[in-house]
Amino acid sequence: xxxxxxxxxxxxxxxxxxxxxxxxxxxxxxxxxxxxxxxxxxxxxxxxxxxxxx
Amino acid sequence: xxxxxxxxxxxxxxxxxxxxxxxxxxxxxxxxxxxxxxxxxxxxxxxxxxxxxxxxxxxxxxxxxxxxxxxxxxxxxxxxxxxxxxxxxxxxxxxxxxxxxxxxxxxxxxxxxxxxxxxxxxxxxxxxxxxxxxxxxxxxxxxxxxxxxxxxxxxxxxxxxxxxxxxxxxxxxxxxxxxxxxxxxxxxxxxxxxxxxxxxxxxxxxxxxxxxxxxxxxxxxxxxxxxxxxxxxxxxxxxxxxxxxxxxxxxxxxxxxxxxxxxxxxxxxxxxxxxxxxxxxxxxxxxxxxxxxxxxxxxxxxxxxxxxxxxxxxxxxxxxxxxxxxxxxxxxxxxxxxxxxxxxxxxxxxxxxxxxxxxxxxxxxxxxxxxxxxxxxxxxxxxxxxxxxxxxxxxxxxxxxxxxxxxxxxxxxxxxxxxxxxxxxxxxxxxxxxxxxxxxxxxxxxxxxxxxxxxxxxxxxxxxxxxxxxxxxxxxxxxxxxxxxxxxxxxxxxxxxxxxxxxxxxxxxxxxxxxxxxxxxxxxxxxxxxxxxxxxxxxxxxxxxxxxxxxxxxxxxxxxxxxxxxxxxxxxxxxxxxxxxxxxxxxxxxxxxxxxxxxxxxxxxxxxxxxxxxxxxxxxxxxxxxxxxxxxxxxxxxxxxxxxxxxxxxxxxxxxxxxxxxxxxxxxxxxxxxxxxxxxxxxxxxxxxxxxxxxxxxxxxxxxxxxxxxxxxxxxxxxxxxxxxxxxxxxxxxxxxxxxxxxxxxxxxxxxxxxxxxxxxxxxxxxxxxxxxxxxxxxxxxxxxxxxxxx
Numbered sequence: 001x002x003x004x005x006x007x008x009x010x011x012x013x014x015x016x017x018x019x020x021x022x023x024x025x026x027x028x029x030x031x032x033x034x035x036x037x038x039x040x041x042x043x044x045x046x047x048x049x050x051x052x053x054x
Numbered sequence: 055x056x057x058x059x060x061x062x063x064x065x066x067x068x069x070x071x072x073x074x075x076x077x078x079x080x081x082x083x084x085x086x087x088x089x090x091x092x093x094x095x096x097x098x099x100x101x102x103x104x105x106x107x108x109x110x111x112x113x114x115x116x117x118x119x120x121x122x123x124x125x126x127x128x129x130x131x132x133x134x135x136x137x138x139x140x141x142x143x144x145x146x147x148x149x150x151x152x153x154x155x156x157x158x159x160x161x162x163x164x165x166x167x168x169x170x171x172x173x174x175x176x177x178x179x180x181x182x183x184x185x186x187x188x189x190x191x192x193x194x195x196x197x198x199x200x201x202x203x204x205x206x207x208x209x210x211x212x213x214x215x216x217x218x219x220x221x222x223x224x225x226x227x228x229x230x231x232x233x234x235x236x237x238x239x240x241x242x243x244x245x246x247x248x249x250x251x252x253x254x255x256x257x258x259x260x261x262x263x264x265x266x267x268x269x270x271x272x273x274x275x276x277x278x279x280x281x282x283x284x285x286x287x288x289x290x291x292x293x294x295x296x297x298x299x300x301x302x303x304x305x306x307x308x309x310x311x312x313x314x315x316x317x318x319x320x321x322x323x324x325x326x327x328x329x330x331x332x333x334x335x336x337x338x339x340x341x342x343x344x345x346x347x348x349x350x351x352x353x354x355x356x357x358x359x360x361x362x363x364x365x366x367x368x369x370x371x372x373x374x375x376x377x378x379x380x381x382x383x384x385x386x387x388x389x390x391x392x393x394x395x396x397x398x399x400x401x402x403x404x405x406x407x408x409x410x411x412x413x414x415x416x417x418x419x420x421x422x423x424x425x426x427x428x429x430x431x432x433x434x435x436x437x438x439x440x441x442x443x444x445x446x447x448x449x450x451x452x453x454x455x456x457x458x459x460x461x462x463x464x465x466x467x468x469x470x471x472x473x474x475x476x477x478x479x480x481x482x483x484x485x486x487x488x489x490x491x492x493x494x495x496x497x498x499x500x501x502x503x504x505x506x507x508x509x510x511x512x513x514x515x516x517x518x519x520x521x522x523x524x525x526x527x528x529x530x531x532x533x534x535x536x537x538x539x540x541x542x543x544x545x546x547x548x549x550x551x552x553x554x555x556x557x558x559x560x561x562x563x564x565x566x567x568x569x570x571x572x573x574x575x576x577x578x579x580x581x582x583x584x585x586x587x588x589x590x591x592x593x594x595x596x597x598x599x600x601x602x603x604x605x606x607x608x609x610x611x612x613x614x615x616x617x618x619x620x621x622x623x624x625x626x627x628x629x630x631x632x633x634x635x636x637x638x639x640x641x642x643x644x645x646x647x648x649x650x651x652x653x654x655x656x657x658x659x660x661x662x663x664x665x666x667x668x669x670x671x672x673x674x675x676x677x678x679x680x681x682x683x684x685x686x687x688x689x690x691x692x693x694x695x696x697x698x699x700x701x702x703x704x705x706x707x708x709x710x711x712x713x714x715x716x717x718x719x720x721x722x723x724x725x726x727x728x729x730x731x732x733x734x735x736x737x738x739x740x741x742x743x744x745x746x747x748x749x750x751x752x753x754x755x756x757x758x759x760x761x762x763x764x765x766x767x768x769x770x771x772x773x774x775x776x777x778x779x780x781x782x783x784x785x786x787x788x789x790x791x792x793x794x795x796x797x798x799x800x801x802x803x804x805x806x807x808x809x810x811x812x813x814x815x816x817x818x819x820x821x822x823x824x825x826x827x828x829x830x831x832x833x834x835x836x837x838x839x840x841x842x843x844x845x
Binding site for chain 1: 150153154157170171172173174175219222223226227230233234237254257261
């Protein structure tokens with residue numbers, strides 16, 4: 001029945017990994033500006049288009 | 055109507071517009087920006103948004119100070135051997151086109167490697183190779199495409215800004231603990247005494263204990279600190295019962311699992327901390343693009359041009375200006391220190407300081423005060439006082455600027471928590487004593503259960519969610535408030551004090567009245583046409599007021615700076631300008647601004663300018679007079695006394711000729727008599743009064759333009775709604791009181807379980823989140839209804 005130990009360990013490790021990723025994301029400043037990226041992602045098309053026009 | 059607006063900036067083009075490649079431009083500046091973008095394949099700028107641009111301003115010599123080492127050092131975030139990073143504040147950022155063009159800066163200057171926009175803060179962070187380019191050329195590049203960065207003395211601080219993200223971390227830890235503990239405690243909720251579960255429950259319990267440690271000792275630490283501070287100051291604040299609840303929960307749960315009595319309350323504990331932090335986070339709505347902490351530093355330039363003894367020009371830092379220095383102020387530059395004009399004719403716009411947009415003319419020998427903006431040509435001044443000792447900046451040495459308004463304020467939550475804490479402790483003691491006689495084994499259980507269930511999570515959440523939500527609703531209605539406690543203070547005010555110029559009057563329009571001999575058709579035709587050619591602000595205002603006439607060519611047009619204009623057409627010779635220029639000696643009314651007119655040296659009449667009051671001023675005052683004492687505190691002379699008397703309710707006090715310091719003292723005096731004062735102002739001269747008042751609001755035509763330190767910024771277009779906003783904040787207090795009632799009902803239900811000694815972990819785990827969530831739902835729905843009524 002000791003499989004429960006493995007399962008528990010795995011579930012806690014997965015949770016801690018997610019938590020670490022969250023901390024990393026906050027630290028890198030991802031939550032400081034939560035508006036501009038939503039617009040920036042729409043721009044890639046225009047950049048390519050204007051390059052082609054050259 | 056045919057589209058007659060500028061392709062670049064969207065301004066209305068008059069007849070002298072420029073056609074370029076089939077597009078219309080209002081001026082050469084706009085055309086040039088278009089050309090730059092056209093050459094560099096950046097025309098997409100105009101596809102994303104219609105007419106997104108701004109007219110570029112002239113920058114000749116303005117940014118020379120940016121080549122100075124010590125200034126670059128302060129303005130850049132990072133300086134390496136090959137790259138530099140600088141963050142620049144650009145007020146014009148307003149749409150997706152702006153983001154697009156600014157993030158493609160490398161197409162205009164290949165030395166820029168990355169440029170990243172933060173839309174909320176209106177900043178662009180530029181990384182560039184400092185071998186090939188420098189900060190100055192980047193600032194100039196930005197200015198030429200209409201995105202002029204705003205660089206002020208405020209940027210010249212040594213410590214870089216530290217972003218406090220601890221609330222997000224704490225929330226993350228609490229959420230992490232809460233979620234995992236919930237999973238682990240779930241099997242025990244149903245009390246199935248199954249063999250498998252019995253065997254492993256100890257492991258599960260100790261895991262929960264482990265997960266709760268960071269929640270209690272990291273996430274919840276602020277509550278312990280605040281409770282400790284409250285006790286030391288002998289104030290029973292809301293954090294005391296919370297801290298008590300958390301510690302009792304933790305200690306009892308630990309003892310329970312250590313002695314195998316039960317499964318503990320770790321789930322409720324983590325949930326409680328998580329919900330409390332969510333409330334705290336929600337309340338922290340901030341407007342990144344607005345600053346409520348501004349002082350004169352945000353207005354003042356970093357450097358000025360100094361002339362040394364050998365007549366050489368050097369740029370010096372504003373703090374280094376000493377008494378006796380000679381400095382040059384160019385057109386559109388701000389005067390940073392008090393001084394005397396040595397050379398040149400000054401036309402000073404003191405609108406930053408007083409809100410009055412009419413310029414003042416000064417000649418050599420006249421004294422100038424810091425804070426004015428030169429609007430014509432170059433002047434040379436001799437410094438009388440250093441920056442910190444100048445007339446205007448002295449105001450900031452007043453104690454009031456070092457005081458934190460929030461500290462003296464007793465919030466509604468804290469005033470109820472005093473009674474709450476005493477009641478809860480009383481109930482806990484009485485029930486414990488009762489059980490000591492009935493069943494002593496249960497008494498400790500009951501004592502802790504009361505403290506756990508009575509933990510005022512719902513009460514602590516009512517105010518943050520109500521105010522937080524109202525803050526957002528106000529924000530959408532262009533009423534930007536610094537923090538939640540301002541709403542609470544706004545609800546308590548009983549005196550409203552207004553500044554006059556720029557606050558109840560509008561800067562944009564003023565009205566003029568003509569008295570004198572009637573002008574003939576031909577005379578008014580010439581008048582209109584001569585005003586057309588003049589750039590003086592009074593001419594522009596008068597031009598806009600007068601009736602439309604067709605355009606004629608004048609035979610002679612001469613502008614005498616500081617005096618007026620002289621024009622000749624056919625046999626008519628008109629003089630327009632000041633009374634002395636026109637030759638009208640008997641004109642003695644100096645209180646109001648006038649423009650006199652004479653024909654062939656014969657006096658015809660004069661236009662008298664009156665302040666034009668904002669729409670709805672009268673109505674607003676009539677709404678306010680029923681509930682509040684009203685005062686007008688003006689820095690101006692009494693010229694408008696009669697007009698104001700007519701316009702405003704009779705009980706309104708009108709006080710004129712108030713210096714910034716007088717305004718502050720006036721409010722202080724009224725506060726000592728028990729008044730709660732709302733001050734509404736706009737200029738730097740109100741800064742002291744705004745700080746001293748209980749709530750200081752600033753009226754702003756354009757919220758991106760700087761406003762002095764205050765508690766809230768109200769968009770001028772919403773001025774007439776002010777009364778409704780104050781009423782709304784009063785209703786918010788009512789909502790909070792009702793949600794207190796709601797949470798007391800939950801507490802009574804919970805206390806029933808606690809006092810009778812039947813509190814099971816599952817009851818606590820259901821009751822606590824249920825009460826918190828229903829409070830959140832109630833306050834959110836109620837404030838949204840309130841917000842809908844505001845529109």
